[in-house]
Amino acid sequence: MSYLVSESGFNHGLLHTPEGVRDIYNGECEQKLRLQESIHDIIKLYGFRDIQTPTFEFFDIFNKERGTTASREMYKFFDREGNTLVLRPDITPSIARCVAKYYKEEELPIRLCYQGNTFINNTSYQGKLKETTQLGTELFNDGSSDADAEMIALLVNCLKKAGLKEFQVEIGHADFFLGLLEEADFDQEEAEQLKVLIEKKNLFGVEELVSSKKLDENLKELILKLPDLFGNLDNLLYAKKMIKNQRSVHAIEHLEKLYAILELYGFSEYITFDLGMLSKYNYYTGIIFRALSYGSGEAIATGGRYDNLVEQFGKKAKAIGFVILIDQLMTALSRQKVLNKASASSTLILYHSQYRKMAIDLANHFRGSGMKLLLMRMSNEKEMVDYVDYCKRQSIGGILLMKDADTIEVIDISSGGKKITQISEMLS
Numbered sequence: 520m521s522y523l524v525s526e527s528g529f530n531h532g533l534l535h536t537p538e539g540v541r542d543i544y545n546g547e548c549e550q551k552l553r554l555q556e557s558i559h560d561i562i563k564l565y566g567f568r569d570i571q572t573p574t575f576e577f578f579d580i581f582n583k584e585r586g587t588t589a590s591r592e593m594y595k596f597f598d599r600e601g602n603t604l605v606l607r608p609d610i611t612p613s614i615a616r617c618v619a620k621y622y623k624e625e626e627l628p629i630r631l632c633y634q635g636n637t638f639i640n641n642t643s644y645q646g647k648l649k650e651t652t653q654l655g656t657e658l659f660n661d662g663s664s665d666a667d668a669e670m671i672a673l674l675v676n677c678l679k680k681a682g683l684k685e686f687q688v689e690i691g692h693a694d695f696f697l698g699l700l701e702e703a704d705f706d707q708e709e710a711e712q713l714k715v716l717i718e719k720k721n722l723f724g725v726e727e728l729v730s731s732k733k734l735d736e737n738l739k740e741l742i743l744k745l746p747d748l749f750g751n752l753d754n755l756l757y758a759k760k761m762i763k764n765q766r767s768v769h770a771i772e773h774l775e776k777l778y779a780i781l782e783l784y785g786f787s788e789y790i791t792f793d794l795g796m797l798s799k800y801n802y803y804t805g806i807i808f809r810a811l812s813y814g815s816g817e818a819i820a821t822g823g824r825y826d827n828l829v830e831q832f833g834k835k836a837k838a839i840g841f842v843i844l845i846d847q848l849m850t851a852l853s854r855q856k857v858l859n860k861a862s863a864s865s866t867l868i869l870y871h872s873q874y875r876k877m878a879i880d881l882a883n884h885f886r887g888s889g890m891k892l893l894l895m896r897m898s899n900e901k902e903m904v905d906y907v908d909y910c911k912r913q914s915i916g917g918i919l920l921m922k923d924a925d926t927i928e929v930i931d932i933s934s935g936g937k938k939i940t941q942i943s944e945m946l947s
């Protein structure tokens with residue numbers, strides 16, 4: 520924190536937030552909450568039930584075996600007993616823990632949804648947020664391609680409802696890459712190295728690594744081509760002919776099946792495939808996917824199948840889920856100019872103390888019928904224009920000015936129009 524102490528002794532450093540976190544207020548905050556609400560409404564239509572888990576958990580919930588966030592990227596702290604706690608970097612492991620705990624005997628599908636913030640202590644490069652809002656869904660006890668398709672269809676529906684234009688859901692499969700690694704007989708270290716090189720799009724590095732091994736020509740070619748293996752499924756089917764290992768072949772066959780079901784949903788225009796997509800988290804075991812759109816450089820949703828994670832908490836349960844990254848979605852919507860402006864929907868009742876009772880009665884009456892009302896006693900130090908300007912700053916649509924015990928002046932802020940009305944008439 521910088522200590523900028525002014526002459527009056529006020530520490531201006533107090534007004535700053537740490538790098539990577541920010542305040543969200545006024546219209547932006549309203550838009551964000553409204554967006555979450557409208558997406559949540561869609562998710563509820565698919566039968567998901569809400570769940571809330573703690574913002575911090577024991578470190579072990581997210582440790583390496585679960586294949587989640589790297590330890591150095593988590594915010595860690597201790598409780599009085601000396602336990603290591605972390606601010607959750609990801610909500611999926613917490614939900615998996617809950618399913619093992621509260622639905623131990625349930626064998627048929629469990630559908631859960633949640634909204635909350637996650638915290639990742641990433642390197643502070645250009646404006647990347649360290650606290651982000653996720654709205655997520657998880658479906659347990661269903662390992663079918665129908666479940667995969669339904670989750671993708673749900674994601675498409677959510678993004679459409681959010682008003683996003685032109686987005687794509689890219690789908691890959693964790694097993695495609697893992698099968699190639701096995702076929703190439705890469706050890707864990709080499710596999711990790713290859714993953715990093717591909718993520719960094721360092722093709723020379725990939726070539727060097729691949730050339731250091733004795734590999735089948737087709738396999739070599741395919742690994743080098745991984746970053747280009749995206750597009751519609753037909754274009755990718757040739758990859759199937761070039762590989763020998765069954766794991767990768769099954770992965771492609773699964774994607775074919777999935778695509779056929781997505782066609783039934785009528786959503787094929789939103790789908791592309793990316794065989795070079797790498798799992799963001801090691802817990803993924805099946806399809807992995809992310810949604811991209813112009814206006815946001817980063818994914819606005821990510822997800823995938825993770826059939827072994829719940830078992831680590833003591834229950835065998837296949838699972839698939841995704842999260843919508845609300846902050847990224849907001850950025851995309853605002854760049855695409857489709858973020859609905861918060862409308863001025865509240866009214867201000869202004870009164871002098873002798874009309875207090877009427878003002879309170881009037882406010883209660885209108886609030887009772889669902890109108891948003893602010894009550895304010897007038898100050899002798901302010902003019903009417905101060906209140907009108909205030910309404911403009913605060914997105915307040917109108918003023919009801921108490922003139923006497925039964926008369927109010929109604930002022931429309933946007934048009935400036937004024938009219939006199941009797942309170943008794945309004946209440947009747």
Ligand SMILES: N[C@@H](Cc1c[nH]c[nH+]1)C(=O)O
Binds near residue numbers: 799824825839842
């Ligand atoms: N938790 C994952 C997304 C996900 C939800 N379910 C499965 N995957 C993420 O933060 O990227």
